[in-house]
Amino acid sequence: MNEHAGVVRLVRHDPGTGRRDEVAGVLKAMAEAARDAPGCFGAQVATSDRDGxxxxxxxxxxxxxxxxxxxxxxxxxxxxxxxxxxxxxxPDVEVLTTA
Structure with missing residues (x-):
């Protein structure tokens, strides 16, 4: 099986005021669900050095x-x-594909 991702998806979410923890919790549930999906090599929630x-x-x-x-x-x-x-x-969605 090929273990190299052909596609990487980045989705940036800006939580509403006072809702950061709520958004983080839902995103973590999404990442967990994705990790169990066929064809997914991994998923995680992160912060950016551009905007904390x-x-x-x-x-x-x-x-x-x-x-x-x-x-x-x-x-x-x-x-x-x-x-x-x-x-x-x-959300701002960016999809990267292998060149």
Missing amino acids: ETLVLISRWESAEAMNHFGDDPGFASLRDQLKESVSKQ
């Missing part, structure tokens, strides 16, 4: 298809919906 308040959900995938299949999962969609009221703006 922003939380970044990082996931590494075998392929775009595996990533998209997980994104369509109802359990993941439910977690994503929980974030809508807790963030100050739409």
Whole structure:
């Protein structure tokens, strides 16, 4: 099995005022769910040196298809919906692919 991620997804979340811990908890649940998904090589929540308040959900995938299949999962969609009221703006999504 190829153990190199073909796709890396970075999603930056800006928590609403006083909601950082809440957002971090939901993102950690998302990362845990992703780690169990077929084609996921790992997922974690991190902070950025650019902005200490922003939380970044990082996931590494075998392929775009595996990533998209997980994104369509109802359990993941439910977690994503929980974030809508807790963030100050739409998440910034960046998808990196192997060159």
